[in-house]
Amino acid sequence: MQHWLFKSEPDVFSFEKLKTLGKKGTQWDGVRNYQARNNMRAMQIGDLGFFYHSNEGLNVVGIVEVCALAHHDSTTEDPRWECVDVRAVRDVPSPPTLDEIKANPKLSKMVLVNNSRLSVQPVTREEWEEVCRMGGVTPAP
DNA sequence: GCCAACGTTGGC
DNA sequence: GCCAACGTTGGC
Numbered sequence A: 001m002q003h004w005l006f007k008s009e010p011d012v013f014s015f016e017k018l019k020t021l022g023k024k025g026t027q028w029d030g031v032r033n034y035q036a037r038n039n040m041r042a043m044q045i046g047d048l049g050f051f052y053h054s055n056e057g058l059n060v061v062g063i064v065e066v067c068a069l070a071h072h073d074s075t076t077e078d079p080r081w082e083c084v085d086v087r088a089v090r091d092v093p094s095p096p097t098l099d100e101i102k103a104n105p106k107l108s109k110m111v112l113v114n115n116s117r118l119s120v121q122p123v124t125r126e127e128w129e130e131v132c133r134m135g136g137v138t139p140a141p
Numbered sequence B, C: 001g002c003c004a005a006c007g008t009t010g011g012c
Helices: A015-020 A034-041 A098-103 A125-135
Strands: A003-008 A048-053 A059-072 A082-091 A120-123
Touching: A003 A059, A003 A125, A015 A048, A015 A059, A015 A082, A034 A059, A034 A082, A034 A120, A048 A082, A048 A125, A098 A125, A120 A125
Parallel strands: A003 A048
Antiparallel strands: A003 A120, A048 A059, A059 A082
């Protein structure tokens, strides 16, 4: 199983909103970046990801699970763009902020720190466990 | 609201 | 295939 990080502006689509959609979740649409798309293509059912709030909050607020493999993004006609479906799994009790993540030497290689503009990112197992620990998520799912 | 960083586009 | 121009993202 691999781990990921999904970024969204809470004004546009928040973790609270995803929670209201329940087990079915929703497609992670609107991605128009090849790297982010390729990350989604690599995802498997059951992969877990962090839900990060950008622009406002700047913190990891929740954990999501991939519940559908990459498929065409219905918000565009362009066949190049695909997306997975995700659903909310659980809250992160004390959401780690970008500042805290940047300040943690164990997380200095995180894509979030080094390429903040990539909207769908891979997260290593070590990073996953560390951010879970910081957020009070136990045990790390 | 600004601006730096990055990705994409399109002319050559 | 290069690179300047442009648009977007996201932290500040």
